[in-house]
Amino acid sequence: MTATSRPAPPPVREHKDNLKWVGKSIRRIEDPKFLRGRGGYIGDLVVANMLHSAVLHSPHAHAVIKSIDTTRAVAAEGVHAVITGRDAAELTDPMPDFGPNPAAHTWRCLAVDKVRYVGEGVVVVVADNRYLAEDALALIDVEYEPLPPVVDPMQALEPGTPLVHDALGSNQAYERSFDFGDVDKDFAEADVIITDHLRWHRSGGQPLETVGAIGDYDVSNGQMVIHCNSLSFTSYLFMVAGTLRIPANKLDMRPVPAGGSFGSKLFATKCAIIAGMCSRVVGRPVSYLEDRYENIANCDHHGSDRIYDVELAVMRDGTIRSIKIDTVDDYGAYIQFGVGHHGNALAQVVGPYTIGSVRYRVRAVLTNKNQQGAYRGFGSEVNNWMLEQLVDKAARELDIDPVDIRRRNYIRRFPYFIPTGNVYDSGNYDAVLDKALALCGYEHWREVQAKARAEGRYLGIGLIAAQERSVFSATEFWFWFDEPTAPVTSMPESVTLNVDATGGITATLYSQAFWGNSPETMVAQLVAEEFDCDPHDVSIVYQGSRNGLPATGPGGSRTTVMLAGAIEGATAKIKAKATRAAAHLLEVDVEDLEWANGGIQVKGAPDARKTLGEIAVLLHLFKHSFPDDIESGLEESKVFDHPYTTMPSADRKDLGVFYPFMGHACHIPVVEVDIESGAVSFLDYTAVHDCGTLVNPRSLAGHILGGTTQGIGTALHEEFVYDDSGQLLSASYLDYLMPTSLEMPEMKIGHHETPSPYTPYGIKGGGEGGRMMAPAAINVAVNDALAPLGVRLTELPMTPERVLAAIRNARAT
Amino acid sequence: MNSHDITLTVNGRVTKISVEPRKLLVDVLREDLGLTGTHVGCEHGVCGTCTVLLDGRSIRSCICFAVQADGAEIRTVESLASGAQLHPLQDAFWEKQGLQCGYCTPGMLMRSVELIEENPKPTLQDVRDGIAGNLCRCTGYQYICEAVVAAADRMRDGDGHDSGENQRAASTEASTP
Secondary structure, three states: OOHHHOOOOOOOOOOOOOOOOOOOOEOOOOHHHHHOOOOOOHHHOOOOOOEEEEEEEOOOOOEEEEEEEOHHHHOOOOEEEEEEHHHHHHHOOOOOOOOOOHHHHOOOOOOOOEEOOOOOEEEEEEEOOHHHHHHHHOOOEEEEEEOOOOOOHHHHOOOOOOOOOHHHOOOEEEEEEEEEOOHHHHHHHOOEEEEEEEEEOOOEOOOOOOOEEEEEEEOOOOEEEEEEOOOOOHHHHHHHHHHHOOOHHHEEEEEOOOOOOOOOOOOOOHHHHHHHHHHHHHOOOEEEEOOHHHHHHOOOOEOOOEEEEEEEEEOOOOOEEEEEEEEEEEEEOOOOOOOHHHHHHHOOOOOOEOOOEEEEEEEEEEOOOOOEOOOOOOOHHHHHHHHHHHHHHHHHHHOOOHHHHHHHHEOOOOOEEOOOOOEEOOOOHHHHHHHHHHHHOHHHHHHHHHHHHHOOOEEEEOOEEEEEEEOOOHHHHOOOOOOOOOOOOOOOEEEEEEEOOOOOEEEEEOOOOOOOOOHHHHHHHHHHHHHOOOHHHOEEEEOOOOOOOOOOOOOOOOHHHHHHHHHHHHHHHHHHHHHHHHHHHHOOOHHHEEEEOOEEEEOOEEEEEEEHHHHHHHHHHOHHHOOOOOOOOOEEEEEEOOOOOOOOOOOOOOOOOOOOEEEEEEEEEEEEEOOOOOOEEEEEEEEEEEOEOOOOHHHHHHHHHHHHHHHHHHHHHOOOOEOOOOOEOOOOOOOOOOOOOOOOOOEEEEEEOOOOOOOHHHEOOOOOHHHHOHHHHHHHHHHHHHHHHOOOOOEEOOOHHHHHHHHHHHHHO | OOOEEEEEEEOOEEEEEEEOOOOEHHHHHHHHOOOOOOOOOOOOOOOOOOEEEEOOEEEEOOOOEHHHHOOOEEEOHHHOOEOOEOOHHHHHHHHHOOOOOOOOHHHHHHHHHHHHHHOOOOOHHHHHHHOOOOOOOOOOOHHHHHHHHHHHHHHHOOOOOOOOHHHOOOOOEOOOO
16 A cells, blocks of 8 residues: 555544643542442452352373363362363353464363363362362362473474474464565665564563452343453453353343453453353352462463564664564464464554664464463563664664664654554654653763763663554454455444433443553543533443443553543533523524533523533423423433554555554663672663643553553563473462562653644553553663673563673673 | 351451351451452462551461451451541542552551551651562552652641542642652
8 A cells, every 4th residue: 555545544633722620630530449448349249149169270281181080079068060171162162262263273261182381271160169169179180191391482383393282283373474665675775784682571460350250140041141350342242152152142241340450351251251151050150260370370361472583774874774573472372362462563663763664574383381462562562672672782883872863763744654554643752852861860860870880880771762552443463364354443432421410420331441540530531521520520330241332441552542532422412412402491593502611501691501400400301391303311322433543455565554543752761780699770760651632640650650660570570481391480479570669769750742633632542651661671771781791681581690691691702 | 177266356346256277367358257358469478468457467368367366456448447538548549549450459558557557757768668568560659658658747747537528529639740
């Protein structure tokens, strides 16, 4: 697709000034119940006659299940059912799977015939309580015949390696190479080629609350209710119903607040399906709540696990012409989302830079590990890290200042189409950088660094600039395939606004919107902005999927933008109806009326007005006072579809617009590396983000802080470590090390606001926050610190062992 | 399995209850006493999510058997607010946005209660040191530390309880970063 043949972007919006509630750091609407310990999480819910379940897990990475003897477990105290993987395969269909060729790597809620990773579920027991269910697990005898484990992803690709899935005939689930622009020409013309080999190990969201569900099947009418803290994709509930073999219109998913997700509860279907299946078997409600081990070992939501071989084509003045990316991604035993994580990266693959062409090759490998799912960034954060490592290396090799090389390459004209075809709607990268340099006191820290070096200390400053795409259309999941093609996905979000007889406003949301973000605060502030009311007076309801409107839920930093669009649309309908009612009451034409200060008044005669409450009470009780075309009540809904997405070209040389609202940030951590212990500590940390118009600056800052904390974990501490036999060595919080308050620097947060021209108020998403940038920034900082030793870390997390090994290696050469 | 009769004083209320010796304190609080504000996080005493005060000292209720608490006085998050009035710590957490998903919050609050009882005038660094045994996966701790210091200030000034009216939007803009 050529630039001239691109569909026109949506109309540029005019954004209002002088907003009353948007941009104000009000206290969050969600908080009081959580502060009181009345969150109502899935573990807090009790359904009458509810039973509990527990799952037996594979101790082997790779083994044939020879036999399962459940006799003793069935006879145990308080046990209602014992369901093996084979039983489950009779009761359910394979799990919802967006991956390539699912039939070649069939994924089921419990393993059948063969286990493919340590922790994979084998049998589920339903009992009176969790203690008794776990007692019964100990009475199950499973005979395994161990097979050689497939652990190393490069080894997995070698011919003759044992197969994770025999039906696939290979351990490579997917491979494709794309060229966007003339890569060969750009490389031929480059002055310098910077090459790198990089390794990003797997970590994960690890919310403090695990995934859980309560299934409640009514055999008398075939209705299944599932309470669950996952499954935001209400649009795809029919897939869950399909796995459970019930009609989709008989499945009612009821959203429950999630105690954190960070992506890891995005479409975590297994708990819901196991709970639903068990309920159907025993005829009573059944709770299945992961324990911590399961949430680490069997959650289907490990993060990216990549090896990169990359090349950057650069001119001597620092201009970057092109990039070649060759990556192998270890997906574990299944591949539920396909390589959507790489589609995600292609939305912003060139970062904030005018890189003219891109070659992207991905190989998705299957190994004997827990499979990948979603983790804050969804693969884009890995691309950010890879790109910034390369840019940093280029600056060093060309002896260009890290600030200068970035400024030389910044995109400055918007909307800007990157080589893959995605658009960056707006941005001001120089302004963000200027603000970050000032907030950090960059020159000061360079002086401190110089002094420290003279004293034999190793201080590093890690300046990076990176993108945070927001609001996906799901093209990224399917443009990998030529066939079958699909139209663009609209990924809708809906809101119903109801004005009661007193003028009180209730907003109904249709997805599992809360997982630690602030959907109620966002909705309340936006409704208050539209209706000139107090956000704390807005009532908010979460509707289950029964009678639900189309909804997608949080993910890909989409919630606020999409809810804003739905609220804007529903508000317009309500105001239109209220205006028609007011025109009748005030005996004027609709055109002579305007909305002002919470009511409708005659233009130029503000004393002739009706408040929303005055109109609402009449519409609720006295319909006969109005003309025939005005019905009783004051309630309107809006299904808001993705405002800017376009089709990929048939030859996939242009992927179309699929992630257009482009946030940006500059992070500058200052670290000190102790070369005796390998420990990295923070002296300072500055982060400036631009996510368009801010709704609640403090809550966005919270995302930046929390995301950066997780990024620090990714950069320095957190790793799901599998040994050579496929055993998971970091399967508890004793070994999976997440940052505590002592690991966290006191951060300096800055905001810059470049509104999107295409969204209500100019809002962009910002939920993935600092994790998009922190791993890149900290790696650059550590390498800056160790540069005098000729040491460069290329593998995350940079544990003390890896830091010391790199120093030893440098000294040895 | 045989049961033991124990007496717990939870949030000032004396409860006699018969429990299996293996039943964890957190499960008794949540399942038998209906106090679901205390949450389970890691289930092996690392993350601090299940923190309650036992005879004034913070403990991990996920690695404490209920029978071990026989005769003890226990305080949970449910003890903090007084009707419509939030405890100063709860109010400061709200104002400073010291929570996001809310799951670690009860444990964090109870550890903070203990911290302020031990040190009524903590610095930010004191709080950082003091809450290091409680994991929070959302906030990065910074606003939690600010909240604890702010709450301690208010408690010393005797302006502890925020009035219900002050919890309304108009006068409760959160701190700006």
